[in-house]
Amino acid sequence: SAVISQKPSRDICQRGTSLTIQCQVDSQVTMMFWYRQQPGQSLTLIATANQGSEATYESGFVIDKFPISRPNLTFSTLTVSNMSPEDSSIYLCSVEDGREALYEQFFGPGTRLTVL
Amino acid sequence: DAKTTQPPSMDCAEGRAANLPCNHSTISGNEYVYWYRQIHSQGPQYIIHGLKNNETNEMASLIITEDRKSSTLILPHATLRDTAVYYCIVRVGNRDDKIIFGKGTRLHILP
Numbered sequence: 622s623a624v625i626s627q628k629p630s631r632d633i634c635q636r637g638t639s640l641t642i643q644c645q646v647d648s649q650v651t652m653m654f655w656y657r658q659q660p661g662q663s664l665t666l667i668a669t670a671n672q673g674s675e676a677t678y679e680s681g682f683v684i685d686k687f688p689i690s691r692p693n694l695t696f697s698t699l700t701v702s703n704m705s706p707e708d709s710s711i712y713l714c715s716v717e718d719g720r721e722a723l724y725e726q727f728f729g730p731g732t733r734l735t736v737l
Numbered sequence: 738d739a740k741t742t743q744p745p746s747m748d749c750a751e752g753r754a755a756n757l758p759c760n761h762s763t764i765s766g767n768e769y770v771y772w773y774r775q776i777h778s779q780g781p782q783y784i785i786h787g788l789k790n791n792e793t794n795e796m797a798s799l800i801i802t803e804d805r806k807s808s809t810l811i812l813p814h815a816t817l818r819d820t821a822v823y824y825c826i827v828r829v830g831n832r833d834d835k836i837i838f839g840k841g842t843r844l845h846i847l848p
Contacts, residue, residue: 625780654835663824664781664838713780715836726836728780 623648623718625729633735634704641700642732644714649694652717654726655687659710667712670697704736740764740827746843755812757842759825762806768829770801772810774821775841781824784810820846 624647634640644653652671656664667687670676676689690698701708714729742760749755761770771786785792785799787808792799798811812819824841828834 656838663822663840666835666837669835715780725783727783730780731778 622725623650623716623727625714625716625727627712627714627729627732629732630730631733631735633737635737636705638704639700639702640704640734641698642712642714642734644697644699644729646695646716648718650716650718651694653691653697654715654717655689655697655699656713656715656728657710658713658731664713667699701734704734706736709734709736740768740837741825741839743823743825743839743842745840746845748845748847749812749815750847751817752814755815755819755844755846757810757812757823757825757844758807759810760807761825761827764805764827765829768827770799770805770808771826771828771836772797772799773824773826773836773838774819775824776818776821781838784823815844815846817846817848820844 626645628643654669655667657667658664666679667682668676668678668689670689670691672691672694686702688700711731711733713731715726717726740761740763769786769788772784773781774784775781785794785797787799787801801808822841822843824838826836
């Protein structure tokens with residue numbers, strides 16, 4: 622199974638600033654996903670990022686607020702822009718490993734963001 | 738929106754079998770049932786998946802009803818480390834089908 626790491630693991634940020642979260646995978650994967658998990662809630666998909674193309678955003682999420690880069694098959698970044706306290710969440714990277722049966726998804730450990 | 742319905746929480750005594758139900762009455766013929774769990778402060782972890790037949794692996798068993806409208810995840814001998822939120826997900830399982838999470842079931846294993 623794919624091994625995923627995220628940086629930073631946690632951060633405390635000031636309102637109005639931006640934070641870039643990195644996701645690194647130990648193997649080449651086609652599909653990468655970014656999720657948000659607000660306190661006490663389930664996971665919500667933000668966007669799907671394929672290498673070499675623009676990310677596809679889910680309803681309620683826009684590129685200006687959550688720009689995503691996918692420069693190669695093992696790496697992606699999610700930026701949370703112009704942050705407000707409502708952005709305080711855990712942000713998780715996930716990858717789809719086509720080597721596994723039925724394109725299994727694996728998740729990173731998450732980045733815990735607190736916005737003051 | 739999630740295509741599944743799960744009880745919000747359940748308790749199970751340590752050492753007993755934990756049976757977690759899931760309703761997916763609108764499941765399509767080409768959709769699989771997946772189970773993930775999320776232990777506190779960690780990313781979700783895959784447990785098992787199935788289409789029609791019952792499935793078993795080293796972690797759990799999955800029982801799917803004949804009409805495929807519901808399923809049960811069974812943890813045969815629950816331990817305290819099985820305390821987590823368990824998510825039942827329905828998806829086609831091909832490259833383009835993303836995972837949409839519902840609210841899940843918070844399972845408490847009681848010592």
